[in-house]
Amino acid sequence: MSCITLITDFGTCDHYVGVMKGVIHSIAPDVKVIDITHDIPAHNVLHAAFVLRQAWTWYPPDTVHLAVVDPGVGSRRKILVGRYGGQYVVAPDNGLISLVHHEVPVEDLRVVENARFCLPTISATFHGRDVMAPVAAHLAKGQNLRDFGPATDRLEVLQIEPCTTDAHLTITGTVLYVDRFGNLVTNIHKHSWVRTQTQRANAQVYVNGRCVGPIRSCYADVAAGEPLALIGSSDYLEISVNQGRAVDVLACGASATVEVK
Amino acid sequence: MSCITLITDFGTCDHYVGVMKGVIHSIAPDVKVIDITHDIPAHNVLHAAFVLRQAWTWYPPDTVHLAVVDPGVGSRRKILVGRYGGQYVVAPDNGLISLVHHEVPVEDLRVVENARFCLPTISATFHGRDVMAPVAAHLAKGQNLRDFGPATDRLEVLQIEPCTTDAHLTITGTVLYVDRFGNLVTNIHKHSWVRTQTQRANAQVYVNGRCVGPIRSCYADVAAGEPLALIGSSDYLEISVNQGRAVDVLACGASATVEVK
Amino acid sequence: MSCITLITDFGTCDHYVGVMKGVIHSIAPDVKVIDITHDIPAHNVLHAAFVLRQAWTWYPPDTVHLAVVDPGVGSRRKILVGRYGGQYVVAPDNGLISLVHHEVPVEDLRVVENARFCLPTISATFHGRDVMAPVAAHLAKGQNLRDFGPATDRLEVLQIEPCTTDAHLTITGTVLYVDRFGNLVTNIHKHSWVRTQTQRANAQVYVNGRCVGPIRSCYADVAAGEPLALIGSSDYLEISVNQGRAVDVLACGASATVEVK
Numbered sequence: 192m193s194c195i196t197l198i199t200d201f202g203t204c205d206h207y208v209g210v211m212k213g214v215i216h217s218i219a220p221d222v223k224v225i226d227i228t229h230d231i232p233a234h235n236v237l238h239a240a241f242v243l244r245q246a247w248t249w250y251p252p253d254t255v256h257l258a259v260v261d262p263g264v265g266s267r268r269k270i271l272v273g274r275y276g277g278q279y280v281v282a283p284d285n286g287l288i289s290l291v292h293h294e295v296p297v298e299d300l301r302v303v304e305n306a307r308f309c310l311p312t313i314s315a316t317f318h319g320r321d322v323m324a325p326v327a328a329h330l331a332k333g334q335n336l337r338d339f340g341p342a343t344d345r346l347e348v349l350q351i352e353p354c355t356t357d358a359h360l361t362i363t364g365t366v367l368y369v370d371r372f373g374n375l376v377t378n379i380h381k382h383s384w385v386r387t388q389t390q391r392a393n394a395q396v397y398v399n400g401r402c403v404g405p406i407r408s409c410y411a412d413v414a415a416g417e418p419l420a421l422i423g424s425s426d427y428l429e430i431s432v433n434q435g436r437a438v439d440v441l442a443c444g445a446s447a448t449v450e451v452k
Numbered sequence: 453m454s455c456i457t458l459i460t461d462f463g464t465c466d467h468y469v470g471v472m473k474g475v476i477h478s479i480a481p482d483v484k485v486i487d488i489t490h491d492i493p494a495h496n497v498l499h500a501a502f503v504l505r506q507a508w509t510w511y512p513p514d515t516v517h518l519a520v521v522d523p524g525v526g527s528r529r530k531i532l533v534g535r536y537g538g539q540y541v542v543a544p545d546n547g548l549i550s551l552v553h554h555e556v557p558v559e560d561l562r563v564v565e566n567a568r569f570c571l572p573t574i575s576a577t578f579h580g581r582d583v584m585a586p587v588a589a590h591l592a593k594g595q596n597l598r599d600f601g602p603a604t605d606r607l608e609v610l611q612i613e614p615c616t617t618d619a620h621l622t623i624t625g626t627v628l629y630v631d632r633f634g635n636l637v638t639n640i641h642k643h644s645w646v647r648t649q650t651q652r653a654n655a656q657v658y659v660n661g662r663c664v665g666p667i668r669s670c671y672a673d674v675a676a677g678e679p680l681a682l683i684g685s686s687d688y689l690e691i692s693v694n695q696g697r698a699v700d701v702l703a704c705g706a707s708a709t710v711e712v713k
Numbered sequence: 714m715s716c717i718t719l720i721t722d723f724g725t726c727d728h729y730v731g732v733m734k735g736v737i738h739s740i741a742p743d744v745k746v747i748d749i750t751h752d753i754p755a756h757n758v759l760h761a762a763f764v765l766r767q768a769w770t771w772y773p774p775d776t777v778h779l780a781v782v783d784p785g786v787g788s789r790r791k792i793l794v795g796r797y798g799g800q801y802v803v804a805p806d807n808g809l810i811s812l813v814h815h816e817v818p819v820e821d822l823r824v825v826e827n828a829r830f831c832l833p834t835i836s837a838t839f840h841g842r843d844v845m846a847p848v849a850a851h852l853a854k855g856q857n858l859r860d861f862g863p864a865t866d867r868l869e870v871l872q873i874e875p876c877t878t879d880a881h882l883t884i885t886g887t888v889l890y891v892d893r894f895g896n897l898v899t900n901i902h903k904h905s906w907v908r909t910q911t912q913r914a915n916a917q918v919y920v921n922g923r924c925v926g927p928i929r930s931c932y933a934d935v936a937a938g939e940p941l942a943l944i945g946s947s948d949y950l951e952i953s954v955n956q957g958r959a960v961d962v963l964a965c966g967a968s969a970t971v972e973v974k
Contacts, residue, residue: 373755
């Protein structure tokens with residue numbers, strides 16, 4: 192019996208999370224359910240896709256990641272179940288899986304069509320309860336992926352603008368999102384550097400034109416309240432403030448321009 | 453060993469939830485504890501009663517639902533433990549159980565009086581820790597309901613105004629609460645319709661006098677940002693906005709008037 | 714296999730909590746992980762120390778409490794693992810453990826230095842993932858505390874101003890924090906009283922000079938909306954409002970002066 196993680200935008204005020212957990216435990220009483228987050232901003236598929244991409248690799252084989260941010264519920268969008276790196280993802284086909292899909296080779300990807308693994312009645316507004324939770328529970332119990340529906344190689348894809356490097360080796364990227372600590376997380380991966388170590392040591396980082404100094408090693412490299420740039424724990428360049436909130440100190444957030452030059 | 457769900461208004465900033473979980477695990481180390489919500493608005497018994505009513509039916513037999521919203525803690529209000537549909541509910545006698553109690557036949561209802569299943573010292577401000585968590589843990593370990601105290605057939609009841617249908621078959625109801633997505637959840641159950649299918653197909657829904665069209669099947673039946681009425685996942689009429697927040701777009705919330713005519 | 718509790722300031726919007734849980738389950742697949750809170754205000758070590766102190770005693774022997782509020786991550790601050798009352802605490806050495814440390818005798822306290830129990834790569838910004846989660850998981854699996862690093866008897870200490878009693882037996886204290894319900898929790902322990910029962914019965918409580926009456930037994934001792942003083946569930950004097958929020962009604966919060974005289 193493997194475990195099931197949950198990523199949703201359901202919040203924690205209502206009954207939605209409790210209902211999904213009830214469905215799961217009714218089908219798979221011995222499964223372990225792990226809350227990753229229920230506080231994805233409502234309908235924000237991109238945020239959920241980021242969280243999924245950054246969390247899933249840390250889990251053991253056969254973990255089932257159930258990710259439900261589903262503004263298109265009840266429309267004709269499909270529901271997908273995929274196997275990546277020995278783990279499973281269950282989610283609506285709205286791009287939520289696509290960042291994982293582009294990062295590692297897909298082992299199997301299926302469209303959920305077999306009603307035998309859904310609840311007897313399927314509502315038009317809560318497929319997390321009626322389809323995705325039951326599918327995740329049956330997967331965790333060992334049901335073969337092939338049994339859920341036909342294979343597919345098509346899925347909706349989220350477009351994330353890549354960072355660019357120009358002839359002067361200036362890297363230009365953007366802030367993808369702001370985390371709970373007010374850190375600005377960019378699309379500049381640490382592997383983006385083509386310059387040599389020496390050159391990188393001299394590089395300065397600019398946020399909307401404002402210099403925040405070179406790339407530091409840790410928050411404590413600057414005084415409390417001062418901004419800095421560093422490689423965050425997910426290997427992307429982040430703009431932070433030591434013991435403060437970059438989003439407030441620098442007065443900018445998602446889609447701000449970040450340059451390394 | 454069954455599982456215990458938690459519904460509280462304790463929030464997640466303080467130690468209260470952690471303390472209750474510690475008490476439960478000290479008594480029943482093998483029990484599985486499932487968070488439904490700790491974000492019931494403070495002291496809002498009605499909101500907790502809604503969440504309990506909508507979540508509990510999805511759980512397997514012998515689940516223990518521990519629901520603690522307890523503004524009367526320390527007063528003479530009783531603590532109840534009831535068996536409904538093969539599951540258990542532990543809660544203060546302030547109406548929290550009453551929506552479940554009115555929906556299904558009660559199998560057994562007891563007033564918690566046996567101090568043997570409480571902590572040795574009972575404070576005046578935290579019966580969730582001192583009484584209800586230990587009772588839930590002992591129930592999950594298999595203690596017989598009869599052992600907790602005397603049977604009763606009296607409990608505090610929350611009054612929820614029913615919707616009405618007049619001679620012209622106009623149904624008039626009200627918004628009971630607003631969910632995390634800004635949906636307006638009404639007291640109009642899908643079984644409230646007495647008119648025929650044909651008549652229903654022509655019916656229009658009005659919120660505080662403003663028409664939001666006929667009853668739709670799913671959010672995607674209207675354009676993004678547009679309001680609509682549909683039967684929500686709990687079988688009550690809801691007013692929503694496709695990919696938006698009805699509470700903001702329509703500028704009304706709990707106790708707004710909703711008509712179907 | 715014991716259980717691991719989590720106290721962090723990671724919030725629940727991002728992937729951080731999910732990542733830590735993934736690391737734990739990859740190392741110790743059978744461990745039970747219990748969320749105490751992820752909503753410690755960002756970087757607020759004192760708040761986390763309060764929550765830890767108030768929650769840990771309710772857990773069974775061998776529980777591992779993993780507490781990560783770590784503004785100094787990446788600097789030279791140490792990471793500690795201690796044994797208190799038969800349970801374990803893993804936390805950065807920034808005072809987070811110190812309230813527990815001063816309340817009960819330490820059985821063993823170690824500086825985490827053995828890289829064998831950390832992830833292969835240790836980032837500069839997320840030791841919760843790279844060091845503390847793996848250490849907690851190995852502890853829960855039964856690894857001996859001695860194996861994690863050298864013993865120490867030095868740790869960072871949070872200074873909490875004690876309450877004082879003057880010649881007239883007036884007790885003067887302060888509000889330490891405001892809880893989710895708007896209760897003002899003070900540093901005046903119920904054992905602070907030196908006066909006799911009779912004298913205490915006459916004592917009045919003042920908040921920033923405003924009298925809120927004698928020490929009551931429970932919220933219902935005053936009318937709804939009225940302020941009162943009582944001994945809270947953690948045995949400290951608290952200022953509350955029956956079914957309301959003292960922080961709003963009395964318009965004061967942390968560091969307000971509280972007198973009993």
